[in-house]
Amino acid sequence: MPAPIRLRELIRTIRTARTQAEEREMIQKECAAIRSSFREEDNTYRCRNVAKLLYMHMLGYPAHFGQLECLKLIASQKFTDKRIGYLGAMLLLDERQDVHLLMTNCIKNDLNHSTQYVQGLALCTLGCMGSSEMCRDLAGEVEKLLKTSNSYLRKKAALCAVHVIRKVPELMEMFLPATKNLLSEKNHGVLHTSVVLLTEMCERSPDMLSHFRKLVPQLVRILKNLIMSGYSPEHDVSGISDPFLQVRILRLLRILGKGDDDSSEAMNDILAQVATNTETSKNVGNAILYETVLTIMDIKSESGLRVLAINILGRFLLNNDKNIRYVALTSLLKTVQTDHNAVQRHRSTIVDCLKDLDVSIKRRAMELSFALVNGNNIRGMMKELLYFLDSCDPDFKADCASGIFLAAEKYAPSKRWHIDTIMRVLTTAGSYVRDDSVPNLIQLITNSVEMHAYTVQRLYKALLDDISQQPLVQVASWCIGEYGDLLVSGQCEEEEPIQVSEDEVLDVLEGLLVSNLSTPVTRGYSLTAIMKLSTRFSSLNRIKKVVSIYGSSIDVELQQRAVEYNALFKKYDHMRPALLERMPIMEKTATNGPSETVQTNGETDSTILDTKHLPSISQPASQVGFLKHGFSIQTCAHFRSNPNPNIAVITIHATNSTEADMTEFVFQAAVPKTFQLQLLSPSSNVVPAFNQGSVTQVIRVLNPQKQQLRMRIKLTYTHKGSPVQDLAEVNNFPPQSWQ
Amino acid sequence: MRGGAGGIQLFSMRFLLLFSRQGKLRLQKWFTALSDRDKKKIIRDVMQMVLVRPPKSCNFLQWRDLKIVYRRYASLYFCCGLEQGDNELITLELLHRYVELLDQYFGNVCELDIIFNFEKAYFILDEFIIGGEVQETSKASVAKSMEEADSLQETMEEYLNKPTY
Numbered sequence: 027m028p029a030p031i032r033l034r035e036l037i038r039t040i041r042t043a044r045t046q047a048e049e050r051e052m053i054q055k056e057c058a059a060i061r062s063s064f065r066e067e068d069n070t071y072r073c074r075n076v077a078k079l080l081y082m083h084m085l086g087y088p089a090h091f092g093q094l095e096c097l098k099l100i101a102s103q104k105f106t107d108k109r110i111g112y113l114g115a116m117l118l119l120d121e122r123q124d125v126h127l128l129m130t131n132c133i134k135n136d137l138n139h140s141t142q143y144v145q146g147l148a149l150c151t152l153g154c155m156g157s158s159e160m161c162r163d164l165a166g167e168v169e170k171l172l173k174t175s176n177s178y179l180r181k182k183a184a185l186c187a188v189h190v191i192r193k194v195p196e197l198m199e200m201f202l203p204a205t206k207n208l209l210s211e212k213n214h215g216v217l218h219t220s221v222v223l224l225t226e227m228c229e230r231s232p233d234m235l236s237h238f239r240k241l242v243p244q245l246v247r248i249l250k251n252l253i254m255s256g257y258s259p260e261h262d263v264s265g266i267s268d269p270f271l272q273v274r275i276l277r278l279l280r281i282l283g284k285g286d287d288d289s290s291e292a293m294n295d296i297l298a299q300v301a302t303n304t305e306t307s308k309n310v311g312n313a314i315l316y317e318t319v320l321t322i323m324d325i326k327s328e329s330g331l332r333v334l335a336i337n338i339l340g341r342f343l344l345n346n347d348k349n350i351r352y353v354a355l356t357s358l359l360k361t362v363q364t365d366h367n368a369v370q371r372h373r374s375t376i377v378d379c380l381k382d383l384d385v386s387i388k389r390r391a392m393e394l395s396f397a398l399v400n401g402n403n404i405r406g407m408m409k410e411l412l413y414f415l416d417s418c419d420p421d422f423k424a425d426c427a428s429g430i431f432l433a434a435e436k437y438a439p440s441k442r443w444h445i446d447t448i449m450r451v452l453t454t455a456g457s458y459v460r461d462d463s464v465p466n467l468i469q470l471i472t473n474s475v476e477m478h479a480y481t482v483q484r485l486y487k488a489l490l491d492d493i494s495q496q497p498l499v500q501v502a503s504w505c506i507g508e509y510g511d512l513l514v515s516g517q518c519e520e521e522e523p524i525q526v527s528e529d530e531v532l533d534v535l536e537g538l539l540v541s542n543l544s545t546p547v548t549r550g551y552s553l554t555a556i557m558k559l560s561t562r563f564s565s566l567n568r569i570k571k572v573v574s575i576y577g578s579s580i581d582v583e584l585q586q587r588a589v590e591y592n593a594l595f596k597k598y599d600h601m602r603p604a605l606l607e608r609m610p611i612m613e614k615t616a617t618n619g620p621s622e623t624v625q626t627n628g629e630t631d632s633t634i635l636d637t638k639h640l641p642s643i644s645q646p647a648s649q650v651g652f653l654k655h656g657f658s659i660q661t662c663a664h665f666r667s668n669p670n671p672n673i674a675v676i677t678i679h680a681t682n683s684t685e686a687d688m689t690e691f692v693f694q695a696a697v698p699k700t701f702q703l704q705l706l707s708p709s710s711n712v713v714p715a716f717n718q719g720s721v722t723q724v725i726r727v728l729n730p731q732k733q734q735l736r737m738r739i740k741l742t743y744t745h746k747g748s749p750v751q752d753l754a755e756v757n758n759f760p761p762q763s764w765q
Numbered sequence: 766m767r768g769g770a771g772g773i774q775l776f777s778m779r780f781l782l783l784f785s786r787q788g789k790l791r792l793q794k795w796f797t798a799l800s801d802r803d804k805k806k807i808i809r810d811v812m813q814m815v816l817v818r819p820p821k822s823c824n825f826l827q828w829r830d831l832k833i834v835y836r837r838y839a840s841l842y843f844c845c846g847l848e849q850g851d852n853e854l855i856t857l858e859l860l861h862r863y864v865e866l867l868d869q870y871f872g873n874v875c876e877l878d879i880i881f882n883f884e885k886a887y888f889i890l891d892e893f894i895i896g897g898e899v900q901e902t903s904k905a906s907v908a909k910s911m912e913e914a915d916s917l918q919e920t921m922e923e924y925l926n927k928p929t930y
């Protein structure tokens with residue numbers, strides 16, 4: 027039986043494969059050979075075979091059949107075997123595999139091995155991928171090694187302890203005694219890992235944090251020595267002594283000093299010293315400065331120190347090195363809430379970063395710019411941000427547009443300015459604007475009553491230029507539908523009113539209906555707009571004609587709308603003016619409770635009842651809200667405790683604040699197969715107008731399998747003479763209703 | 766993508782990857798427990814993101830809830846995923862230190878060294894970092910440990926003659 031091919035030989039061979047298929051063939055052949063070798067329990071070549079398997083694993087091929095072999099290697103007495111075995115364990119075996127626990131005993135033995143390198147392998151493996159069970163079993167051994175005088179082992183034990191604490195936080199206490207003199211070590215490896223361990227403990231336990239505050243003077247001393255000491259070749263990086271250790275100490279100081287006056291004071295001097303003396307020509311110095319700044323900002327430092335920190339960040343912003351600029355922007359973003367004024371001083375530099383070529387920097391600069399916008403600088407900032415929106419990458423446009431809308435809403439100096447800003451966004455980045463911007467903008471426009479004429483004029487003119495940007499087109503259609511009368515009567519005060527006839531307006535809207543650029547949603551908007559104009563324009567016949575044509579549209583949505591509008595003309599003409607009248611001011615509907623999982627099936631809301639919103643249902647304190655988008659019909663439910671734990675009792679309350687009663691109100695519900703439902707009689711079938719009363723109904727749901735409660739509901743009622751049906755699914759029942 | 770049970774890992778590395786400009790993985794070190802499928806997806810996504818970056822870009826990017834720090838050395842990308850609280854600049858130093866350690870060990874290291882001696886690349890990494898944290902800040906110390914550990918590896922004769930269990 028020839029010896030299995032060597033690892034390097036295999037690597038060489040595989041690299042000669044010219045196609046994926048060829049490689050796969052070689053791998054399969056070798057895997058087969060390895061498998062038979064494993065089956066024959068070949069001790070001599072197991073190590074070589076596992077190594078090859080690990081190589082193939084890195085190429086992406088399955089290697090799980092080598093897991094047990096790794097365990098055998100770990101158990102071997104040969105160092106070569108152990109080294110590969112532990113590597114294999116770290117790569118192939120993690121806590122998700124059942125067999126990983128078999129490692130525990132081997133690791134235990136190796137932690138007590140006579141050779142420190144074997145102990146090291148065990149510590150490293152445990153510290154890298156030990157599961158909670160393994161950590162529990164072996165924590166004692168780790169704790170022992172944490173107290174050894176062998177610095178090679180001590181440093182590894184410290185990081186292993188960190189991992190144990192991460193996996194099993196309750197074990198943290200047992201490591202406390204061993205931390206007693208960790209910081210008196212001279213060995214930098216031990217010092218570094220000790221600081222990491224202390225940091226971990228302080229982060230997790232407020233008691234530990236108070237306990238370790240007394241270490242602040244010692245930490246300050248160590249840091250001071252590092253800075254003041256001369257050149258130390260062993261730990262030097264570009265003239266700075268052990269930057270890794272300095273950074274970790276600064277981080278620990280940050281945690282210890284946070285919220286504590288005494289500790290903060292004790293570290294004040296050293297922080298100032300580091301901040302002023304650190305060499306900034308290379309990345310390593312800036313890394314330390316960066317950490318220092320973060321620490322200064324987080325603890326209770328005196329104001330002079332804070333200003334120093336922000337100024338360092340300001341200098342970072344001007345650094346040639348992109349990484350430094352990026353990091354500065356990130357940090358300023360963190361501090362902008364707490365030190366707003368100080369950051370504002372650097373606003374112009376930040377805004378300049380919007381023009382940076384680097385994508386990461388641009389993004390940070392954009393986020394920070396939005397954070398800096400306030401009532402005082404809104405005009406100037408918006409100019410810059412709009413310019414940025416014009417020229418930035420498509421990836422940014424959506425976020426930038428949303429940010430601009432938010433900022434405009436908060437700080438708009440005037441309604442005119444607000445509308446102009448929105449127009450600018452819609453015309454420059456109209457296709458990137460988020461879908462929810464359209465309803466938000468419609469609401470904003472509706473509520474800016476005095477600007478209606480101006481808005482519709484500007485939107486109309488924008489449509490003449492470009493009908494490709496759907497959000498713009500949708501908002502414009504809606505506005506023209508609403509305020510078309512203002513448009514043709516030339517009532518605009520803010521700018522020169524344009525002369526446009528009803529036919530021209532209808533031409534534009536009809537153009538949208540037929541254009542290939544329009545999405546189905548847009549077509550819906552424009553058809554409805556045309557319909558609305560029937561009560562604002564006099565060209566009734568033209569509108570009737572358009573509406574009847576679309577009654578046979580293949581687009582189901584359009585067809586339905588057209589059919590209903592036709593019906594409106596033919597049978598319900600007396601209702602048309604009322605239904606299509608001007609929208610009232612819309613209150614921002616507050617969402618009540620978890621409503622994010624509501625889905626509506628069946629008819630959509632935007633047909634006859636379109637944007638004639640049927641507002642609200644008031645809601646008593648309850649956990650489940652059902653909010654229907656577009657409408658504000660809500661049913662609420664709350665739960666009572668019940669003797670039978672498998673039964674959930676749900677009570678629904680329906681109220682109606684519109685001006686007309688909802689009569690013949692019927693509530694129906696359906697549940698998945700594993701549930702059973704019982705609907706008790708409702709209190710009545712009329713939901714009175716103006717919140718004058720409510721209909722309540724009790725539902726009992728039997729849920730023997732304790733599955734998550736879901737329900738399909740159907741509401742039918744008559745409102746203002748027309749029958750209405752709503753379907754929805756409610757999934758957001760709180761867990762206590764079904765657990 | 767949170768690490769194992771009970772992990773508030775605020776300041777640590779989630780993974781370290783080495784890959785070539787053609788998108789071939791040369792080393793993967795994971796500091797949290799993830800399924801093979803998740804690992805493969807992360808590798809694919811991160812590689813894709815990093816490989817399209819123009820040459821003079823910033824070495825940091827935001828991806829999901831992580832910071833990605835990467836640097837190209839010759840034909841290899843050294844890349845790691847960090848928690849939000851981490852210091853990116855010192856992580857660049859960390860990557861650089863790892864490259865120096867490889868260079869020290871292999872003498873003028875190149876990608877081929879890492880391909881043909883990947884296990885050594887892992888051993889060196891394990892002397893530098895454990896569980897995502899630096900364990901040794903002295904280059905000389907790491908070099909010495911590797912030398913001594915290597916010397917413990919049996920010669921072929923010793924290996925064949927030594928009993929396994």
